[in-house]
Amino acid sequence: MTIEIVRTTHPKPKPDPNNLVFGTVFTDHMFVMDYSEEKGWHDPKIVPYGPIEIEPANMTLHYGQTVFEGMKAYKTEDGEVLLYRPYENMKRINRSNDRLCIPEIDVDACVEYLKELIRLEKDWIPEGKGTSLYIRPFIFATDNHLGVRPSHTYKFMIILSPVGAYYKEGLNPVKIYVEPSYVRAVRGGIGYAKTAGNYAASIKAQMDAAKKGYTQVLWLDGVHRKYIEEVGTMNVFFKIDGEIVTPMLNGSILAGITRDSAIQVLKSWGMTVTERELSIQEVYDAHAAGKLEEVFGTGTAAVISPVGELNWDGNVITINDGKIGEISSKLYDTITGIQSGKIEDTFGFVERV
Ligand SMILES: *Cc1c(COP(=O)(O)O)cnc(C)c1O
Numbered sequence: 001m002t003i004e005i006v007r008t009t010h011p012k013p014k015p016d017p018n019n020l021v022f023g024t025v026f027t028d029h030m031f032v033m034d035y036s037e038e039k040g041w042h043d044p045k046i047v048p049y050g051p052i053e054i055e056p057a058n059m060t061l062h063y064g065q066t067v068f069e070g071m072k073a074y075k076t077e078d079g080e081v082l083l084y085r086p087y088e089n090m091k092r093i094n095r096s097n098d099r100l101c102i103p104e105i106d107v108d109a110c111v112e113y114l115k116e117l118i119r120l121e122k123d124w125i126p127e128g129k130g131t132s133l134y135i136r137p138f139i140f141a142t143d144n145h146l147g148v149r150p151s152h153t154y155k156f157m158i159i160l161s162p163v164g165a166y167y168k169e170g171l172n173p174v175k176i177y178v179e180p181s182y183v184r185a186v187r188g189g190i191g192y193a194k195t196a197g198n199y200a201a202s203i204k205a206q207m208d209a210a211k212k213g214y215t216q217v218l219w220l221d222g223v224h225r226k227y228i229e230e231v232g233t234m235n236v237f238f239k240i241d242g243e244i245v246t247p248m249l250n251g252s253i254l255a256g257i258t259r260d261s262a263i264q265v266l267k268s269w270g271m272t273v274t275e276r277e278l279s280i281q282e283v284y285d286a287h288a289a290g291k292l293e294e295v296f297g298t299g300t301a302a303v304i305s306p307v308g309e310l311n312w313d314g315n316v317i318t319i320n321d322g323k324i325g326e327i328s329s330k331l332y333d334t335i336t337g338i339q340s341g342k343i344e345d346t347f348g349f350v351e352r353v
Pocket residue numbers: 070194230232233234235254255256257258259298299300301
């Protein structure tokens with residue numbers, strides 16, 4: 001497939017990699033492709049990064065028919081560029097597409113388009129430890145129409161943003177608030193799709209938790225308010241009495257690619273990983289019995305995020321004395337090592353650009 005490239009005439013200065021704030025700086029170019037019922041996905045092109053024009057009646061603004069992805073590219077010490085599991089992200093956008101009635105994309109073609117864009121923006125990939133290029137593919141409805149129905153036209157775009165080290169002073173355990181009243185998603189809803197509505201639904205709880213001094217909320221299931229779902233934009237893992245437990249994918253949880261990576265790596269170490277229903281009560285009971293050894297979140301942004309404190313209805317527990325657990329730390333080193341090409345990839349996770 002041929003892809004048209006229109007280069008910018010005004011390249012921007014590169015930001016200082018030591019002062020990057022996540023999601024604030026974008027590279028010189030972006031990828032755009034259109035969909036219509038007659039032509040399918042067509043006209044893939046790379047153009048200068050910049051504003052796009054939409055009408056006030058754009059359906060996405062009113063009904064939220066849109067999906068996105070989040071992934072990263074890394075520069076190795078020898079200047080090679082590695083993508084982390086890009087096919088998994090493109091497959092997941094198709095699962096989100098299916099739920100939102102957005103036409104399927106061609107996974108292989110889209111990974112090729114992404115590689116083309118990254119090759120053009122190679123100099124934007126920061127080089128320091130822990131830095132990367134964040135990749136945001138997204139699709140949105142472009143019909144101008146009021147009234148709920150699937151759009152007949154869509155845009156697929158990819159924008160890129162250089163990101164600094166998530167942990168400047170080493171892995172830092174976070175404090176998590178167990179959300180007692182709001183819910184993020186329910187089975188049968190759109191919880192497993194990476195789509196705007198899920199995040200809009202989460203903001204209020206996030207703001208309330210922040211006011212109380214907590215970094216993120218831990219979501220409980222929408223029906224019983226009992227079973228653990230996930231943390232903010234991360235999946236969550238518990239080490240209880242030597243065993244790793246994580247909530248099973250039940251339709252309301254996002255199937256994280258870092259979650260899947262963590263499971264594969266933990267199993268390769270001979271650890272038992274169980275995906276099942278896990279209640280917040282069970283976690284508190286395990287803590288009371290001295291068996292809750294570690295808690296950590298997994299997601300593209302932080303990779304591994306150790307949890308040092310949980311607050312459930314005013315009952316505050318400290319995990320592993322508020323320090324980083326051995327498994328969290330080893331997982332972080334292993335996955336980031338594979339991502340940056342420092343550790344041999346025996347899992348087939350990285351893709352050369
Ligand atoms: C993106 C996301 C995750 C993590 O997925 P990764 O593929 O590991 O980045 C977890 N939960 C939610 C709600 C998310 O949006």
